[in-house]
Amino acid sequence: MLDVLAADSDQGRVYRALTTRGRLHREFLAHDTGLAPAAVRKALRELAELDLVVEVGRGTDLWEAAPPAQAMSMVLREEESRRLKLWQVGAELDRLYQQARSGTGCSRHVEPVEHPARLIMLTTRLQDKATEQVRWLDRPPYYSKPHHFRAQEEIQAGRMAEGVRYRTIYSQNVYDDPELFAAMTRMADLGENVRLLSELPVKLTIGDDQIALLVPEPDRTGLDGSLVVHASGLLNALCGLFETLWTLAMPVSTETEQDQLSDRDRSIIMLMAAGATDETIARRLHLSRRTVVRRIAALLDRLGATTRFQAGVQAAKRGLL
Numbered sequence: 393m394l395d396v397l398a399a400d401s402d403q404g405r406v407y408r409a410l411t412t413r414g415r416l417h418r419e420f421l422a423h424d425t426g427l428a429p430a431a432v433r434k435a436l437r438e439l440a441e442l443d444l445v446v447e448v449g450r451g452t453d454l455w456e457a458a459p460p461a462q463a464m465s466m467v468l469r470e471e472e473s474r475r476l477k478l479w480q481v482g483a484e485l486d487r488l489y490q491q492a493r494s495g496t497g498c499s500r501h502v503e504p505v506e507h508p509a510r511l512i513m514l515t516t517r518l519q520d521k522a523t524e525q526v527r528w529l530d531r532p533p534y535y536s537k538p539h540h541f542r543a544q545e546e547i548q549a550g551r552m553a554e555g556v557r558y559r560t561i562y563s564q565n566v567y568d569d570p571e572l573f574a575a576m577t578r579m580a581d582l583g584e585n586v587r588l589l590s591e592l593p594v595k596l597t598i599g600d601d602q603i604a605l606l607v608p609e610p611d612r613t614g615l616d617g618s619l620v621v622h623a624s625g626l627l628n629a630l631c632g633l634f635e636t637l638w639t640l641a642m643p644v645s646t647e648t649e650q651d652q653l654s655d656r657d658r659s660i661i662m663l664m665a666a667g668a669t670d671e672t673i674a675r676r677l678h679l680s681r682r683t684v685v686r687r688i689a690a691l692l693d694r695l696g697a698t699t700r701f702q703a704g705v706q707a708a709k710r711g712l713l
Contacts, residue, residue, distance in 0.1 A: 401699050402427055406435040410457035418453045501624035508615045512540060518599035519547050522556050527634050529596040531563035535615055549582055558584040561641045563592045567676050587641035590667055604630050642704055660687055665704025
């Protein structure tokens with residue numbers, strides 16, 4: 393929906409041409425916007441589905457735009473809905489955290505983790521006992537040693553081979569650590585279902601619907617305050633929070649056709665789909681901004697996408713990430 397307000401998107405170019413020039417035939421739209429006829433047709437179809445353009449007379453191929461105020465109203469409603477959902481997730485998580493710390497009504501179901509070594513042990517035990525799935529919110533900072541990461545990969549690979557499903561949402565900071573990014577790719581190749589979100593509020597691991605390990609304030613207090621949450625209403629709420637974040641996260645797949653995209657292009661697509669700017673992508677991947685702009689243009693054309701988010705979706709659907 394935001395595409396219509398983006399001056400460099402196909403929808404944006406077509407809509408702006410119609411708002412500034414009035415009624416135009418599709419052929420003139422192609423000339424005015426510099427877009428290929430197929431791209432103009434696609435943009436008009438998408439805009440018509442949103443009721444932002446209308447064909448003047450059936451079969452005339454003469455088009456006019458709805459008032460810009462209508463477009464802005466639709467965009468603002470969509471963005472407000474998304475922001476409200478994120479605020480609801482944050483508010484519910486804060487409520488759960490305060491409830492857990494106070495022990496009100498849930499002391500039988502929540503216990504503190506006294507030492508980081510115990511948290512690592514409990515993480516292993518949670519995975520060993522899972523029979524259906526393990527859900528994970530994985531974000532920095534990381535406190536484990538290299539041998540802990542290697543051991544985790546072995547455990548996870550073994551459990552996935554036994555049929556346990558892993559779903560992990562990574563923070564986009566995964567790109568800042570080459571070793572962590574490589575580990576994520578290896579696990580995805582073995583069957584882990586991976587998604588990306590620009591920011592994650594907590595560290596969280598859930599085994600089936602039976603137990604969870606929660607690190608509420610990893611940035612401020614590290615692993616201090618970590619909690620074990622047993623089957624309860626509180627655990628159900630944490631599961632619900634994970635599922636909400638899962639719907640907001642960007643899908644990533646590495647199962648097929650990996651050789652058709654370079655590692656650099658895969659990283660560019662996932663970063664831009666997660667909302668990173670050209671400057672941010674250039675800085676994180678140690679590229680010039682001009683190179684990033686050129687590669688993004690080529691990737692959009694290759695994937696038949698008109699926006700960065702659409703490129704990520706198309707790449708994920710085609711197994712290119």
